[in-house]
Amino acid sequence: MAKLWQVAKLIRSKNAGPFELTFDVIFKDRATYERVRDAKVINASWFARTYRLTPEVVSVIEYDAAAAIKVTIPRPVVSGDVDDTDVFGGQQYGPLVDLDVP
Amino acid sequence: MASEIRVLSATGILGSGFREETLRRAMAWKPDFIGADSGSTDPGPFYLGSGETLFSDSAYRRDLRLILLAARAAKIPAIIGSACTAGTDSQLERLTGIARAIAREEKLSFKLATIASEQDKGYLRKKLREGRITPLANAPALDEAVIDRSAHIVGMCGIEPYVEALENGAEVIIAGRSSDTSIFSALPVMRGFDLATVWHMAKILECGAACVVLRKYPDCMFATVTNGHFIVEPPNPEYRCDPVSVASHNLYENSTPYELVEPSGVLDTLHARYEAVSERAVRVSGSTFRPAQRYTIKLEGAELAGYQSLIVGSVRDPIILRQFDSWLDGLVKAVKERIRAVFGEAVESQYRFDVRVFGRNAAMGPLEPEKGIGHEVGLLFQVTAETQALATALTKSVGHIAVHYPVPEWSGLITSIAYPYSPPEIARGACYRFNVNHVVEPASPLEMFRIRYENV
Numbered sequence: 156m157a158k159l160w161q162v163a164k165l166i167r168s169k170n171a172g173p174f175e176l177t178f179d180v181i182f183k184d185r186a187t188y189e190r191v192r193d194a195k196v197i198n199a200s201w202f203a204r205t206y207r208l209t210p211e212v213v214s215v216i217e218y219d220a221a222a223a224i225k226v227t228i229p230r231p232v233v234s235g236d237v238d239d240t241d242v243f244g245g246q247q248y249g250p251l252v253d254l255d256v257p
Numbered sequence: 258m259a260s261e262i263r264v265l266s267a268t269g270i271l272g273s274g275f276r277e278e279t280l281r282r283a284m285a286w287k288p289d290f291i292g293a294d295s296g297s298t299d300p301g302p303f304y305l306g307s308g309e310t311l312f313s314d315s316a317y318r319r320d321l322r323l324i325l326l327a328a329r330a331a332k333i334p335a336i337i338g339s340a341c342t343a344g345t346d347s348q349l350e351r352l353t354g355i356a357r358a359i360a361r362e363e364k365l366s367f368k369l370a371t372i373a374s375e376q377d378k379g380y381l382r383k384k385l386r387e388g389r390i391t392p393l394a395n396a397p398a399l400d401e402a403v404i405d406r407s408a409h410i411v412g413m414c415g416i417e418p419y420v421e422a423l424e425n426g427a428e429v430i431i432a433g434r435s436s437d438t439s440i441f442s443a444l445p446v447m448r449g450f451d452l453a454t455v456w457h458m459a460k461i462l463e464c465g466a467a468c469v470v471l472r473k474y475p476d477c478m479f480a481t482v483t484n485g486h487f488i489v490e491p492p493n494p495e496y497r498c499d500p501v502s503v504a505s506h507n508l509y510e511n512s513t514p515y516e517l518v519e520p521s522g523v524l525d526t527l528h529a530r531y532e533a534v535s536e537r538a539v540r541v542s543g544s545t546f547r548p549a550q551r552y553t554i555k556l557e558g559a560e561l562a563g564y565q566s567l568i569v570g571s572v573r574d575p576i577i578l579r580q581f582d583s584w585l586d587g588l589v590k591a592v593k594e595r596i597r598a599v600f601g602e603a604v605e606s607q608y609r610f611d612v613r614v615f616g617r618n619a620a621m622g623p624l625e626p627e628k629g630i631g632h633e634v635g636l637l638f639q640v641t642a643e644t645q646a647l648a649t650a651l652t653k654s655v656g657h658i659a660v661h662y663p664v665p666e667w668s669g670l671i672t673s674i675a676y677p678y679s680p681p682e683i684a685r686g687a688c689y690r691f692n693v694n695h696v697v698e699p700a701s702p703l704e705m706f707r708i709r710y711e712n713v
Contacts, residue, residue, distance in 0.1 A: 169509070169510055170298070170299055170510065171510055171511055171512040172298060172510075172512075172694070173298050173301075173302070173691040173694070174393070174394060174395040174396065174691070174694045175394055175395055175512050177508075177510070177511070177512055179505075179508045179509075181505055181508075205624070205626065206624055207624060214512065214513070216513055216514065216515070218504075218507075218508065218514045218515075220500075220501075220504035220507075220514075220526075220529065220531060221501050221504040221505040221507075221508065221514070222501065223505065223508055223514075225508055225513065225514060227512040227513070229394070229395040230395065231622070231624060232622075233397070233690060233691050234298070234299075234301050234302070234691060235301030235302040235303065235688075235689070235690065235691065236302075236562065236690045236691070237562055237563070237609065237611070237641055237688070237690070238611075238622070240613070240618075240619060240620055240621060240622040241620055241621075242299075242300065242301040243299055243300070246620040246621075247620070247621060247624075249620070249621065250626055
């Protein structure tokens with residue numbers, strides 16, 4: 156079983172505006188993308204568990220044009236507010252890197 | 258009507274730079290205008306709250322000088338949006354002042370239009386009462402008190418103020434807050450090119466060279482738009498685009514790659530096609546544009562969250578690190594007791610004391626799944642108070658209590674934290690929070706924006 160970082164050419168997180176956080180996983184090749192996509196290992200319940208949300212607020216989008224999966228969640232804290240740890244939202248993808256993928 | 262329009266994006270954000278040589282090459286491709294976005298909410302609420310700018314005047318001057326010289330030499334419009342980060346009136350004035358100074362120094366003359374985007378609080382209160390302000394995703398609650406206490410609220414203009422300015426003969430346009438894509442869509446829409454192709458092109462171009470395969474440094478980007486498709490090609494010979502790099506750009510900073518919401522409608526890229534036309538150029542077609550039922554302008558606001566002082570330190574003693582959580586809990590309690598003893602009960606409601614622990618969970622905070630720590634941790638003590646004087650005064654007490662906070666294993670006075678600075682405390686100044694994520698329905702697309710003209 157591979158880890159997500161081994162099959163992705165990019166895993167990143169970033170603000171989608173100050174109120175939402177978005178994750179992009181772009182795969183190295185289409186076959187792997189399709190395998191991971193169809194196995195649904197990147198899913199709303201994993202994100203809900205990891206980022207302590209309800210699954211209903213997690214949006215998972217399969218983007219075939221770029222062999223990518225995008226996940227958007229409400230930002231845990233609004234960008235730059237007193238409790239925020241990451242103004243750009245750029246270092247929130249850590250737990251995704253070592254995710255097991257088929 | 259011309260069969261094509263050529264669009265040059267100078268850089269992803271004005272002040273971040275581009276290569277002079279790339280601009281020269283791009284000008285040889287005969288663009289119909291040069292556009293550049295100058296704003297972003299990415300660096301946080303400080304710029305909208307304070308009116309300070311992301312880059313220095315020197316950085317803006319360098320980029321804007323090259324853009325204005327190239328545009329005036331070719332007699333094409335230069336269009337800059339979201340002046341100096343947040344696009345407040347003061348930031349618009351700042352960039353306009355820089356443009357005037359460049360014109361003087363370089364002996365340029367042009368008709369300048371400025372588009373002011375900062376919103377009148379009375380207007381917004383009225384719109385709120387009329388029910389014409391509605392929340393976007395994950396928006397905080399908005400009432401009249403929020404509007405009143407905001408430092409600045411800006412509206413993100415669509416293409417219409419740019420089109421108005423262009424129709425009135427503007428040769429250089431500098432706008433306050435603007436949708437990034439409107440900077441690049443206005444002239445092509447005005448010339449009659451189809452909306453879907455134009456808005457998709459604008460989305461790809463607004464980040465400059467971000468859509469190349471490997472972006473090593475900020476630079477220019479170029480698109481040729483015809484009805485039905487556009488071709489994107491980097492003018493820098495070291496860069497190339499491929500279908501995946503261009504398609505991937507739709508993912509960036511966007512909650513979905515399939516929709517881009519603009520004041521006048523939604524670009525839908527679900528059926529877009531990305532085809533290589535050479536080793537380095539990509540043809541894009543097949544998007545659709547759904548006109549909006551109601552025209553809306555997005556609002557951005559920021560309010561003062563307080564003033565902060567900070568202390569940075571680190572802990573290396575393995576004895577402390579083995580009991581780090583209980584040591585830190587005790588330290589926080591001791592700090593708060595000392596603050597109460599010095600400043601009285603009344604201070605309790607006037608400050609917050611927070612500790613960030615680098616090496617444990619500084620990046621993810623309470624969401625961090627890993628619990629371990631390494632051979633040292635970094636500490637950031639953070640005091641937030643209603644005035645800078647109070648924040649700094651409290652932080653001085655924090656520094657002294659914390660640095661000697663004991664562990665049971667060592668008898669005698671210890672110094673348990675390494676401070677790299679004297680004094681340890683740093684006054685960070687005012688900090689702000691974003692407090693508006695809403696759209697408003699204006700009576701017309703121009704109602705919220707003030708266009709002024711001057712001959713420079």
